[in-house]
Amino acid sequence: MEILLQDWLSVKGFMLFTIGLLAAVIGVLFGAAGFILMPSMLLVGIPIHATVAVNKFATGISSLSNVISFVIKGHVSLKKYIPLILVSSLGGVSGAFLATRLSEQIMGIVACISLIFAFITVLFSNKLIVKDKKETQEQPINKLIPFAISIYDGGFGPGSALMNITYFLKKHYIYIKAVELARIISFSSCTGAFLFYYFTGIVNWGIAIPVAIGSIIGSFFGLKIIPYIQTKWLQVALPIIFFFLIVQVVSDLLK
Template identity: 55%
Template sequence: MDFLLLFFIGIFAAIIGVMFGAAGFVLLPAMLLFGIPIHTTIAANKFATGVSSLTTALTLILHKKVSLKKMSTLMLLAVLGGISGAFLATRLSDDTMNIVACIILIAMFFVVLKGTPSSQLEDKESIRHHRSITPFFIGIYDGGFGPGSALMNITYFLKQRYSYVQAAEHTRFLMFASCMGAFGFYYLYGIVHWDIAIPVTLGSIVGSHIGMRLTPYLKGAWLRWILPIIFLVLIGQVLWKLL
């Protein structure tokens, strides 16, 4: 029964994660209700999100929707960020992690309020080469905590004039990189429990593919109010833990 419950939690969390970048909003609270320690929960979340992101990334590569070569630099930054975040997380208390998460989420909320371009680019090859190290800092947050990190990546790509669908697709690559970098550190640190990670991961694989199929049906007008609302919910969730 626990296996099935974790499996379906993984499915639902991955759908929310792919479409709106907030898988942690579902996954972390649900697993904490099981009585699973937060660091173990984060480690399982990193493995589940990393593997599910890999499966969707491979599908995008096979369909030639995303160039792995163009993503390689950003993925390297995300890997380094994920490892750094995991390292910091194992040395910070739960309360300190929540305070840092709250500050970052509030900052990103105001970034979203400034507006997110959602027009479709006519020439995908015209997408600029990225010189920003923003994915590194998002990777640190993802590796150390996680909720809202995919939404941060989506917001980053939207600010780079990607369409929402393109932003969601490219985010899968950065999520794979930062999550697997962080998971590698957690695994070596000895806080991975496979009986928890495996069912969540299997559900996440199924949910991520469902989410990618549903994403093209999202309308740009919805995003102007959905994204800020998700950030507010995430901020409220973290503040609730602190209080």
């Protein structure tokens, strides 16, 4: 325990806390926490599988804090979304299982293909961003889409929440509602994936705790900022974020 405390209170621990905080803010607003978290942790010398495991723990904890807030405020009913939670949890476990059996190169290729597909969808769909006030009926959710995204999230992660937000926007959910549902799915998929990584002995608590604390604080900051986000900003920001995610993944593949 003393060794863990030394890790948490060190300069590296502060850096990990800051990484978690910034990643959570970006994750809540635009669903791209992995764009900050994954490369930043790799830059400080953390192995890829440990990075993914910590990412799932930190994102799961910060998403849980958001979900609790949504429920307390009466924004969402968990009972209504139990099937979606179960499907997403199963997807997260499946993704983690695949990640431990596929090479980093193959996982990078899968990530790149997924992000390119999502980027094209965002770029060329003229119905992607709906108004801040509901003007059309919310369309039924096809649970296979969140399941597939959760598989990707459990095994790799960057851009997965953004994919979920994009999907719900296309189903005519307002932006805040899309974010709320994306956080519920992130909590479910990350929890499933983290449990798999934990029982396979990949989790490093000296890294996971400071990142998770930063993520919790950052997630609340992000929720405070959301009401001030305008949809016209999203029309510009979402394609740009997807583009840089793709660049990141491609650059990792070419190393």
